[in-house]
Amino acid sequence: MIQSGAPVNIVNHDNITPLHDACIQGQTLCARLLLDAGAQVDIRTVHGNTPLCNACAAGSPECAKLLLERGATANPTLTALTATPLHEACIQGNVDCVKIMIVEGAHLEAYDIHYGTPLHAACVKNHLDCARALLNAGANVNAVKFHETALHHAAKVKNVELIELLVAFGGNVHARDNLGRRPIDYTKPGSPSALCLSHCERTPLSLQHMCRLTLRTALGRRTEEVMSKLHVPCRMLSYISFY
The missing domain is CATH 1.25.40.20 (Ankyrin repeat-containing domain)
Incomplete structure (x- = not known):
């Protein structure tokens, strides 16, 4: 043709x-x-x-x-009817495309009116690997859409692994959405996701957890790059490393 x-x-x-x-x-x-x-x-x-x-x-x-x-x-300009390529990859759970877009400098906090950030989209659609790739790249775990965080969405889809991942990266279990609800309020009492969130609410952060969060807060998107170059014992590197 x-x-x-x-x-x-x-x-x-x-x-x-x-x-x-x-x-x-x-x-x-x-x-x-x-x-x-x-x-x-x-x-x-x-x-x-x-x-x-x-x-x-x-x-x-x-x-x-x-x-x-x-x-x-x-990073094409967002419109009222479309999302970014990174959003599209997260919505469909295409982690290889997510990683490509991250390397290409896709905006991790780009805001889509339907989903919010790419991390919101990954959690709404229950795509654990996409969420992990975004968090490792420095996505803001507590970004909000109408006060909803990614953790609210993880609770709604009842994915314990996703909840644990978000909490490990600093997800606020006490955050309230525009209805005044915490993530645990979207779970069924006694369910695995409810028990997980209840434990997180009641348990103070460990020293290891605080060290990891402090390091990631300081380094942001450079965390993985910097940590790969640290000349410290393997046990110490394991102590401060995320997923």
Whole structure:
């Protein structure tokens, strides 16, 4: 079709281009052919999606890498109808795409009106690995959307591992949302998630936990990089290391 002169930037009524379609299907070779023929890498649909948003939603790290190599914007302007590529990866649970976007400098605190931050999105959709990748990269564990934290969402999806992860990174178990509810108020009494949160509420932070939180607060996104270069005994490094 390209050789026959078909316009590579042709759009349908929703402003969807062939490149959008190739990326939402994870068709890297088709995307490459379109880009080589002059397809616009950051063209947006009527809802504001870029091809990179589609690649991340589809869980295609190959397409995502290709688009970024061709100049795709890692942080397109948010609209009322769309999220960032990082949000899309978190919503769908595509951790490989999440890690790619983090490396490319995606904004960890970008705010989507439907989900909040990417961490909120990962927790709403119950994607533990995505949440872990974001937290290790320095995402704010206590960011709020209408006073809701990621921990509120973890409680709602009843994921004990996710709750423990957020608490380990400093999640505030006493935070109240716009209804005045704490995370534990979204659990069933006696359930594993309720017991976990109850224990966290009653138990003071250990010295190890406080050391880890202090270190991460001081270093932020540089935590993993700096800790990998510390010349300290392995036991001490293990003591202050997160997941």
